[in-house]
Amino acid sequence: ETGVTQTPRHLVMGMTNKKSLKCEQHLGHNAMYWYKQSAKKPLELMFVYNFKEQTENNSVPSRFSPECPNSSHLFLHLHTLQPEDSALYLCASSQHRGAGELFFGEGSRLTVL
Amino acid sequence: GIQVEQSPPDLILQEGANSTLRCNFSDSVNNLQWFHQNPWGQLINLFYIPSGTKQNGRLSATTVATERYSLLYISSSQTTDSGVYFCAVDSNTGKLIFGQGTTLQVKP
Numbered sequence: 001e002t003g004v005t006q007t008p009r010h011l012v013m014g015m016t017n018k019k020s021l022k023c024e025q026h027l028g029h030n031a032m033y034w035y036k037q038s039a040k041k042p043l044e045l046m047f048v049y050n051f052k053e054q055t056e057n058n059s060v061p062s063r064f065s066p067e068c069p070n071s072s073h074l075f076l077h078l079h080t081l082q083p084e085d086s087a088l089y090l091c092a093s094s095q096h097r098g099a100g101e102l103f104f105g106e107g108s109r110l111t112v113l
Numbered sequence: 114g115i116q117v118e119q120s121p122p123d124l125i126l127q128e129g130a131n132s133t134l135r136c137n138f139s140d141s142v143n144n145l146q147w148f149h150q151n152p153w154g155q156l157i158n159l160f161y162i163p164s165g166t167k168q169n170g171r172l173s174a175t176t177v178a179t180e181r182y183s184l185l186y187i188s189s190s191q192t193t194d195s196g197v198y199f200c201a202v203d204s205n206t207g208k209l210i211f212g213q214g215t216t217l218q219v220k221p
Contacts, residue, residue: 037154042199042211042212042213042214043199043201043211045208045209045210048207048208050207055207056207056208088154090154090156092156097207098143098144098203098205098206098207098208098209099144100144100161101146101158101161102146102158102201102209103158104148104155104156104158105155106153106154106155107154107155107156109154
């Protein structure tokens with residue numbers, strides 16, 4: 001039990017589909033993050049939210065759309081993705097942006113056909 | 114931005130052996146963490162260690178911030194230690210930047 005849960009764990013979608021990844025943290029943290037991990041590459045930071053406000057968009061294409069309705073929940077909405085977007089998407093949280101330990105969920109493994 | 118280099122990239126050990134993983138970084142840091150990624154992809158926190166030394170069972174870590182490196186020691190390795198070990202640092206930007214990782218395989 002990591003305190004950060006992600007659903008779904010696995011997702012297969014076509015390039016014309018619309019789907020969403022969900023992340024929930026039970027740690028009372030105020031900052032939440034999306035990271036992307038592609039094969040043979042280090043983790044890449046995508047988005048950062050601090051107190052529900054987006055503070056970082058690391059040049060992510062608009063086909064990825066984050067949503068943070070409150071400090072405990074984070075979504076990543078996906079539409080018209082490309083096969084190269086297939087990757088492990090990891091959600092994380094910390095007490096505040098840039099402060100303290102980062103805790104990760106189990107990840108959502110996405111395959112785009 | 115800050116650069117993070119981990120070595121070695123790959124490591125194969127016999128069960129029971131000891132090992133040292135290294136993380137070099139190019140700027141001063143206010144946050145440094147070591148993670149273990151298991152075969153199912155989950156990242157497990159090992160240490161939050163921007164400076165100093167910590168120990169947790171068979172694992173210990175030391176960060177020498179003035180010399181810009183951190184070391185992760187694994188003693189009496191077990192097959193369950195296999196996976197990828199990541200070092201991640203933040204140099205007061207609010208963004209944790211990950212190294213390329215060290216892939217460890219422990220053979221029975």
